[in-house]
Amino acid sequence: MKYEDPGLRDLLAAEYVLGTMKPLTRARFERLMRDDASLRRLVGAWEDYFSPLDTALAPVMPPARLWRRLSRATAPRQSLWQRPGPWRVLTGLTSTAALALLAWLLFVPGPAPRVVAVLNLQGGQPGWVALEQGGELHLAVAGAAAPDPAHDYELWAIAGGPPRPIGVLPRDRGLIIPAGSLSPGVVLAVSLEPRGGSPTGLPTGPVLSQARLGART
Amino acid sequence: MTDDPADPAALSVALARISAGDHAAFERLYRATSAKLFAIALRTTGNRDSAEEVLQEVFTAIWQNAARYDPHRGAPMAWLTTMVRHAAIDRLRRGAVRGEGREAPEEALLQLPASAASAADRGVMLSALNRCLETLEAPQRRAILLAYTQGYTHEELASALATPLGTIKSWVRRGLERLKRCLDG
Numbered sequence: 190m191k192y193e194d195p196g197l198r199d200l201l202a203a204e205y206v207l208g209t210m211k212p213l214t215r216a217r218f219e220r221l222m223r224d225d226a227s228l229r230r231l232v233g234a235w236e237d238y239f240s241p242l243d244t245a246l247a248p249v250m251p252p253a254r255l256w257r258r259l260s261r262a263t264a265p266r267q268s269l270w271q272r273p274g275p276w277r278v279l280t281g282l283t284s285t286a287a288l289a290l291l292a293w294l295l296f297v298p299g300p301a302p303r304v305v306a307v308l309n310l311q312g313g314q315p316g317w318v319a320l321e322q323g324g325e326l327h328l329a330v331a332g333a334a335a336p337d338p339a340h341d342y343e344l345w346a347i348a349g350g351p352p353r354p355i356g357v358l359p360r361d362r363g364l365i366i367p368a369g370s371l372s373p374g375v376v377l378a379v380s381l382e383p384r385g386g387s388p389t390g391l392p393t394g395p396v397l398s399q400a401r402l403g404a405r406t
Numbered sequence: 407m408t409d410d411p412a413d414p415a416a417l418s419v420a421l422a423r424i425s426a427g428d429h430a431a432f433e434r435l436y437r438a439t440s441a442k443l444f445a446i447a448l449r450t451t452g453n454r455d456s457a458e459e460v461l462q463e464v465f466t467a468i469w470q471n472a473a474r475y476d477p478h479r480g481a482p483m484a485w486l487t488t489m490v491r492h493a494a495i496d497r498l499r500r501g502a503v504r505g506e507g508r509e510a511p512e513e514a515l516l517q518l519p520a521s522a523a524s525a526a527d528r529g530v531m532l533s534a535l536n537r538c539l540e541t542l543e544a545p546q547r548r549a550i551l552l553a554y555t556q557g558y559t560h561e562e563l564a565s566a567l568a569t570p571l572g573t574i575k576s577w578v579r580r581g582l583e584r585l586k587r588c589l590d591g
Contacts, residue, residue, distance in 0.1 A: 196583075199586065200579060200582060200583065203582040203585075203586065204578070204579075204582070206488060207550065207553050207554055207578070207582065208491055208492060208495045208553055208554065208557055209553050209558075209559060209560055209578060212496060212499065215492065223474075226476070226478060226479075229476050229478070229479040230478065230479060230480075232479065232480075232488075233478075233479040233480025233481075233484065234480070236480050236481075236484035236485070236487065236488055237480055237481075237484060238535060238585070238586075238589050239535070239554055240481075240483075240484055240487070241535050241536075242535070242551075242554060242555060243442070243446055243487050246442070246445045246446060246449060247445060248441035248442045248444070248445050249441060249444050249445040249448055250440075250441050250444070251440050251441070251444040251457070251458060251461055252454075252458060255440070255458055255461060255462060256433075256436060256440070258462060259436065259462060259465050259466065259469075260429075260433070262466060263429065263432060263465075263466065263469040264429065309466055309470070311459075311463060312459075312462070313462055313463075313466050399470070400470050401470060401471070401473070
């Protein structure tokens with residue numbers, strides 16, 4: 190597609206804002222937007238054009254439980270490991286998830302691991318936790334359910350360009366990522382792929398979770 | 407104006423602080439924007455439970471990706487609105503049932519000059535959008551309003567307006583082009 194054509198760029202921006210793009214097209218367009226400030230401005234202009242339709246809308250208070258849930262799911266995690274009783278971090282997880290993490294922590298010798306990313310699932314509960322220890326990164330399973338037999342989870346790193354495959358997550362344990370292969374600021378994403386991993390080298394299934402590495406540790 | 411937590415500058419500051427992990431700023435942003443965003447999610451999904459899940463998803467994403475907001479792109483509220491509308495549309499695409507008894511999309515236009523704050527500005531913008539939508543043929547206008555306010559896909563528009571998919575796509579495209587010419591003119 191010729192993304193240099195001004196008419197086409199504007200039309201794509203308009204369809205993006207209108208919401209009629211198919212999800213895959215929209216994801217591709219969002220990747221283009223990331224490196225293209227003028228495309229972001231076109232989108233901003235279309236958002237402004239349509240905004241009177243939203244400003245006119247009467248606000249509706251969401252139920253109070255929504256903030257309680259969000260607050261629990263997003264409460265700062267940086268200090269948890271330093272608090273008396275480092276196991277505090279486990280209280281936010283489901284009991285199975287907590288057990289899985291606990292098991293992993295107990296059997297890994299050396300300095301205490303540091304949480305460098307929490308990959309939440311759709312409902313806001315943690316699916317995976319990335320822990321850094323001695324330069325090595327471990328992606329531990331937190332609340333994510335095992336994939337069905339026809340599928341695997343695959344981990345990706347996104348740093349501006351297309352997602353880079355890191356590895357298919359083992360079905361029965363976390364994934365160890367060698368030191369130095371990921372830098373802080375990179376976005377980790379987990380997608381659902383056919384058994385054995387994406388056949389194309391790019392995510393083919395839904396992205397279940399993503400988080401920026403080291404954003405808040 | 408600067409004391410208003412929903413002021414664009416205040417929201418930009420909140421987003422910048424959130425990207426640095428400031429949870430209090432996250433709460434400020436939530437308090438300032440959630441009622442408006444909930445109304446938008448509700449308009450699209452027509453269902454309180456779905457709208458609540460949409461907000462949960464979007465605010466979780468904001469906490470994780472606030473750094474992705476580009477202040478040069480436009481007002482923070484516009485960025486948040488697009489995130490909410492897209493998340494709501496995705497839910498509908500994944501098979502969430504649309505709420506029943508939705509109002510006609512043209513109703514959105516009638517509700518327009520409701521708020522007191524900077525009513526003059528809004529009135530001007532509103533009338534510009536309204537005036538330009540008026541230049542579209544009725545089915546084109548309806549298709550664009552249904553897509554914007556209720557998240558209709560091309561396929562849903564084709565079925566709701568009993569019109570072939572290809573025609574719908576060109577209506578939307580031509581409608582948007584015409585809208586742009588009118589709004590810029």
